[in-house]
Amino acid sequence: MSSLELILSLEKNTLIEQPKVVYLPLSKNIEKVFNLSIPNGIPIEFKGITSKFGERIxxxxxxxxxxxxxxxxxxxxxxxxxxxxGFVKYSAMSNTGYGYLVIISHNWGFETRFAHMLNKDVVRVGQRVKKGDLIGYTGNTGYSTGPHLHYEVRFLDHTLDPLNFMSFENIFHDERKVPWRAITEAMSEY
Structure with missing residues (x-):
């Protein structure tokens, strides 16, 4: 089984905290691919965070x-x-509290979700998007108390703290629930 097949066949409950930080030297080509294919940065002009990841009222x-x-x-x-x-997996009004929701599937099992958006068909299901492409506009749809963007990052359907993905330089140190070594080794094979 190749490293890529091993990564993609992980059981849902196999994500574990890595016991130590491992620094991997990335070639410029791998770094460029990671920068384009793994969610990073802030998807809107940053004005602040109104609610963080985790337990809340x-x-x-x-x-x-x-x-x-x-x-x-x-x-x-x-x-x-x-x-x-990535590719647009969903772009429509959801029947949950998300309101108008856009979901993008990215390489290596990553997914991002953008909720409470304005109901404008900016992207369509199946559409390929590149980093930096316009995917919609913030709104106040669904269970929302005012205009904002609800932003999620997922890996193999496990939610991760999006704050760890705000800076490409810090992702590999801050996010410990992703098997970075295995992904890097799999990518090096191609």
Missing amino acids: HPISGNLRFHHGIDLRAVEGTPTYAPAD
Whole structure:
């Protein structure tokens, strides 16, 4: 089994905290591919964070719930950009609290979600997007108390703290739930 097949066949419960930080020297080619294919950066003009990743009191229900992303402060209509190359998996009004939702599938099992967006068909399911492409506009749809962008980063369907992905230089140190060594080794084979 190749390293890539091994990565993609991981069981859902196999994500574990890595016991130590391992620094891997990346070739310029691998670094460029990582920068384009792994979500990184801030998808909108940064104005602040209104709600962090983790346990919180839900602003509408009043119940303690896990917040699977971060809420980025924005005025309605703020342009939202793809944080990495990928394909649009979903772009429609969801039947959950997300409101208008855009989901992008990226390489290596990563996925990003953008919720409460304006209901404008900027991207379509199956469309290829590149890092920096416009994918929509912030809004106030779904269970929302005001305009903002709810932003999630997932790896093999496990939610990760998007704050760890805000700076490409810090991803590999800050995010310990991703098997970076295995991904790097698999990428080196190609």
